[in-house]
Amino acid sequence: MMNYKAYLIDLDGTMYRGTEPIPGAADFVKRLNEWSIPFMFITNNSSSKPEDVAAKLRNMGIKAKDEQIFTSSMATASYIHTINPDSKVYVIGEKGLYDALAKHHIEVVKESADYVVIGIDRSINYEKLAEACLLVRNGAKLISTNKDIAIPTERGLLPGNGALTSVVSVSTGVDPLFIGKPEAIIMEQAIEKLGLPKEEILMVGDNYQTDILAGIRSRVDTLMVETGVSSMESIKHLSEQPTYCVGNLSEWNPKAP
Amino acid sequence: MMNYKAYLIDLDGTMYRGTEPIPGAADFVKRLNEWSIPFMFITNNSSSKPEDVAAKLRNMGIKAKDEQIFTSSMATASYIHTINPDSKVYVIGEKGLYDALAKHHIEVVKESADYVVIGIDRSINYEKLAEACLLVRNGAKLISTNKDIAIPTERGLLPGNGALTSVVSVSTGVDPLFIGKPEAIIMEQAIEKLGLPKEEILMVGDNYQTDILAGIRSRVDTLMVETGVSSMESIKHLSEQPTYCVGNLSEWNPKAP
Numbered sequence: 001m002m003n004y005k006a007y008l009i010d011l012d013g014t015m016y017r018g019t020e021p022i023p024g025a026a027d028f029v030k031r032l033n034e035w036s037i038p039f040m041f042i043t044n045n046s047s048s049k050p051e052d053v054a055a056k057l058r059n060m061g062i063k064a065k066d067e068q069i070f071t072s073s074m075a076t077a078s079y080i081h082t083i084n085p086d087s088k089v090y091v092i093g094e095k096g097l098y099d100a101l102a103k104h105h106i107e108v109v110k111e112s113a114d115y116v117v118i119g120i121d122r123s124i125n126y127e128k129l130a131e132a133c134l135l136v137r138n139g140a141k142l143i144s145t146n147k148d149i150a151i152p153t154e155r156g157l158l159p160g161n162g163a164l165t166s167v168v169s170v171s172t173g174v175d176p177l178f179i180g181k182p183e184a185i186i187m188e189q190a191i192e193k194l195g196l197p198k199e200e201i202l203m204v205g206d207n208y209q210t211d212i213l214a215g216i217r218s219r220v221d222t223l224m225v226e227t228g229v230s231s232m233e234s235i236k237h238l239s240e241q242p243t244y245c246v247g248n249l250s251e252w253n254p255k256a257p
Numbered sequence: 258m259m260n261y262k263a264y265l266i267d268l269d270g271t272m273y274r275g276t277e278p279i280p281g282a283a284d285f286v287k288r289l290n291e292w293s294i295p296f297m298f299i300t301n302n303s304s305s306k307p308e309d310v311a312a313k314l315r316n317m318g319i320k321a322k323d324e325q326i327f328t329s330s331m332a333t334a335s336y337i338h339t340i341n342p343d344s345k346v347y348v349i350g351e352k353g354l355y356d357a358l359a360k361h362h363i364e365v366v367k368e369s370a371d372y373v374v375i376g377i378d379r380s381i382n383y384e385k386l387a388e389a390c391l392l393v394r395n396g397a398k399l400i401s402t403n404k405d406i407a408i409p410t411e412r413g414l415l416p417g418n419g420a421l422t423s424v425v426s427v428s429t430g431v432d433p434l435f436i437g438k439p440e441a442i443i444m445e446q447a448i449e450k451l452g453l454p455k456e457e458i459l460m461v462g463d464n465y466q467t468d469i470l471a472g473i474r475s476r477v478d479t480l481m482v483e484t485g486v487s488s489m490e491s492i493k494h495l496s497e498q499p500t501y502c503v504g505n506l507s508e509w510n511p512k513a514p
Contacts, residue, residue, distance in 0.1 A: 122383040129381075130415040133407070137414060149428045150390070157394060158387040163428035171406045171420035 003255055006194045007032060007039035008187075008220070010205030011053070013228020014249075015041070018154065021060040022227045024250030029062050035255050039068065042190050042203075044180035044210060046073040046119030046145035046161060047094035072145040072180030073100040073119055075189050079179060080106055080115060080143070088112060090135050092128050092164070093119030097145065111135070118168065118176070119145040120161040129167050136172045146180030148210070181205075182213035187220065204249075208235045212242045225249055260512055261478070263451045264289060264296035265444075267462030268310070270485020271506075272298070275411065278317040279484045281507035286319050292512050296325065299447050299460075301437035301467060303330040303376030303402035303418060304351035329402040329437030330357040330376055332446050336436060337363055337372060337400070345369060347392050349385050349421070350376030354402065368392070375425065375433070376402040377418040386424050393429045403437025405467065438462075439470035444477065461506075465492045469499045482506055 009015065015025045032039050041064060045053065050069035057064040073093070077100035080087050089106055090113035091097060097119040101108060116132045136142050147162035162178075169176050179185045191198060203220045205211020206228025212235075215222035224230060224242035232245050246252050266272065272282045289296050298321060302310065307326035314321040330350070334357035337344050346363055347370035348354060354376040358365060373389045393399050404419035419435075426433050436442045448455060460477045462468020463485025469492075472479035481487060481499035489502050503509050 124381070124383050124386075126379040126381050126416070129420075130412070133416050133420075134413045149430075155387070156391045157428070159383070159390050159424050159428040163386075163390075163424045166423040166427045167416050167420045170423045171414070171416040173406075 004202040004221070005037065005200040006196045006202075007037060007254070008042045008190055008194070008201060008203045008215075009039055010181075010207065010211045011041055011043045011045065011057075012152070013206035014204060014211070014225055015057065015062060016060060017228065018152070021062070022248065024227075024248040026061045028249035028252065028254070029064070031254055033063055037254055038194060038196075040070055040190055040194060041068055042070045042181065042186065044072045044146040044148055044161075046071060046076070046097050046180070047122075048096045049099045050074065052096075070186070070190050070193065071096055071100065072186060073097040074103075075186040076117060076119070076143060076145050076179045077101045077104040077106060078189055079185055080104070080117070084114070087114045089115045089117050090132060090140065091117050091119075092121045092124065092132055093117065093145070094121055094123075113140045115143055116140045116168065117143045117145070118161065118165045120151070121164065124164055129171075132168045133171045136168060136174050142168060142172070142174050142176040144176040144178050146210075147176075147178045148180070181210040182217055184214075184218055187214050187218040191218065191220070202243075204252075206230060208238070208242070213240075215242075216240050223252060225252075261459035262294065262457040263453045263459075264294060264511070265299045265447055265451070265458060265460045265472075265477070266296055267438075267460075267464065267468045268298050268300045268302065268314075269409070270463035271461060271468070271482055272314065272319060273317060274485065275409070278319070279505065281484075281505045283318045285506035285509065285511070286321070288511055290320055294511055295451060295453075297327055297447055297451060298325055299327045299438065299443065301329045301403040301405055301418075303328060303333070303354050303437070304379075305353045306356045307331065309353075327443070327447050327450065328353055328357065329443055330354040331360075332443040333374060333376070333400060333402050333436045334358045334361040334363060335446055336442055337361070337374070341371070344371045346372045346374050347389065347397065348374050348376075349378045349381065349389055350374065350402070351378055351380075370397045372400055373397045373425065374400045374402070375418065375422045377408070378421065381421055386428075389425045390428045393425060393431050399425060399429070399431050399433040401433040401435050403467075404433075404435045405437070438467040439474055441471075441475055444471050444475040448475065448477070459500075461509075463487060465495070465499070470497075472499075473497050480509060482509075 203215035
């Protein structure tokens, strides 16, 4: 086990489950802070603003600064801004997505859009989907913050953004460009923010299909925690394994003796 | 060309386009009536009641009785009734679907459903989709009236029921049972209503992927009309061709001399 110089850390299933903090998570972050190891939280959550996510963590006793939160909405806005800051964007999404686009001064429009951008939207309706389909058929590029098919809630697994996005992709036959984990786009941006070589970074998360694959695809070492979606048992048949796996984060020492 | 003893006839793109009657359609139906050739209109439309569809045709000068309309909602209700008349059904859909289920005295419920049934619903929202996902994950069977990915309108191609259904199928990983054309379920029911052997029936429609494939799969001869979605040019690469093709229905004589 090597001493990584920076960490990328997932949130849901790794730091908390819904509103419940996960044991060992706060202490793990405390040790990173004590040893001045830089870290960033990287989440497919597209609905929340980073300030709200950071406040939630602090309320759980996890020391996180606003600028240590990196969401799929922020990666989406940054991606579009890099391609063309004058892009016009039609949006299906919640405040986290609108906020990220506004911070990049990207114009949100109802028609003549260059991009249709979809994030989770629990106020989704037929008209929003219809307009998105018309724009995509008219040539707008289709971007989706993340392909998560389900969101864990107290009620059970509700439709995720990947499922909502499928209305537009199935209807138009156009494949979306996904931004969030396990895609390289969000990872490359997060790595650039950390400003360190990939081999010095460890990606920590509970979900093999998003967190661990994101690390594998971006050639960043991975630590899987069994406090959320995936277990070693459930992934043992897969050819690409996480670099490390622990039951929970209290078992992981960020600084080897 | 043989003299078919009964006809199954598509509506949108074959009898009318939206609110516009298609030239030759009314006269074709007139000849069927004059020669006492039985026929039935078979449509993937799940949102309208058969009485309303028949009235629309009559307003266009096409003589159609209420009982000559067979919708994907009617086929869906009939299918569920045949499996188990005491089924409890959670519904996403419009009045045509509710009406069909009511006519079969099928109980519509908000929870503990045996079936989740999805038809086009232009009042779709996240809560409806969420409840459908929870019920399907809890074991309810997923049925969809039809897999049409788009609906032609004056505004352009809007999301069809197949696209809406994908939210639930993508999120849950459960494949729906589709009822409408080109599936055999709606065809078998329509053929049974006509009460004649398949080889004496001709299926007429404009859409290769729904109407013509429905005929091919059910071993019913097909007549493709080039007044809607498909053209001979667009399907010439396909191995299975319609039995006949005409530019429009004025070219088709239901009774060979």
